Amino acid sequence: MSMLLEVSGVSVSFDGFKAINNLSFNIGSAELRAIIGPNGAGKTTFMDIVTGKTRPDEGRVIWGEKSVSLLKMSEAQIAQSGVGRKFQKPTVFEDQTVQENLLVALKKPRGWLAVLGYRPTVEDLGRVDALAEEIGLTDQLSRLAGELSHGQKQWLEIGMLLAQEPRLLLVDEPAAGMTVTERQHTTDILVEAAKTRAVVVVEHDMEFVRRLNCKVTVLHEGSVLAEGSLDHVTANQDVIDVYLGR
Template sequence: MSAMTQIRETFRRDQVWSFLQPAQASVDVSKDILLYVEDLNVSFDGFKAINNLNLYINDGELRCLIGANGAGKTTLMDIITGKTEPDSGSVWFGQTHNLLEQDEAAIAHLGIGRKFQKPTVFEEHTVFTNLELSLKTNKAVLPTLFARLSTQQKARIQEVLDTIGLSEQQDQMAGSLSHGQKQWLEIGMLLASDSRLLLVDEPVAGMTAEETERTAELLTSLAGKHTVVVVEHDMAFVRSIARTVTVLHQGSVLAEGTMDEIQANPDVIEVYLGEDPEGEAA
């Protein structure tokens, strides 16, 4: 191979140099637990938002978190993602990563992704470009200037498009998608960024029945390869996807178990489910 050919090969437009790629974080799950939350406490102006909370999420599981407004669900997610600093306690990602010592960017790089209730997609870009922008690449100036999508990255985007059911919409502007499709795109953006732990907040709020069913299928399909934690108030939806349900109340775990066990728990019925445990939360 001539020197000129070597230069052309090095600077191919579809080539991303390996030394410009960020290193993949290693997560020790030798005990089969991906997330450890222990003795966690946080107060806001005297209000105890999280109160001696202990929670363990297994690697690859689909866990549902339920509880009334103010139970501590959002605050817990804020702590896990580095947005809020607790007063005491510990939060570990696997055996080796102390999340309380990391900032939000570092936590995201470790492989923890969060989807808020309201979709936050780049509406003026296509579905494909949204996923491209979400790829885990070095975002510094030099790598960004030189990087081009590799064949592997294109294949990864196509895999995500197939998973979220938006292959036919890949050239469509994200802003023109339906509400449900935007939710799926945002989940796809977490997948494209190689998030190992997905924190999904009220994914079916405002969805049609058909979109809700498709979302249940999507989240269920992700469990195993990913760890998925879903916060949701729609009990019918929770029942359709739940394997293990954790009920939060006043910042602590009130109950944990299968959906049948949760719906038969008198404490849960009293403080959260009310008189109609099959329907929406009271």
């Protein structure tokens, strides 16, 4: 299987504290992966590096079939080349309607001049309707995003990422603060999405990870501690010591 993203030998430190230490990580083009690890294991910093927010001190981040390095690209360029990121807290444009949120996210030319002259076509609006259907917000299209519930905002954000048509989706703790049924729905969205693209989910909640039913990578002190199925890693003594044993 060809690799979509290859992270190798990456290290980064803040004021002497090593947040990521010689981390290596690969993911294929249509794969669902969960990353777990205790607080401070470097999960969020890992996402920061892939999305270009943080520049590593050393190491390589290679992307796609053409094997381009992401390290020299800006956040916007990385996003345009197909990396979508969902933040821990739901971040949607609360002052705008659900429809506007999704329209902004649609995969269209991103330059300001093109955007200035852009007016949505019938297909675009149809695509937005389809996305709303997928994330279960069809009834809410004309509501302001700020008025949505916490779970609906999370879905809207995921919907915006899907509208972007990314090849890699990085999702940070999507289930935090959700009810059981909302979690079920979130799992469905993610599993469905992973059929056509790579999805990386950072999560604390073991039950949620179990339901995703995918390969798991355990991070600890900025590097990979174990990798494999959930049953495999939970049986690993190291993992039990640093994470599960607590």
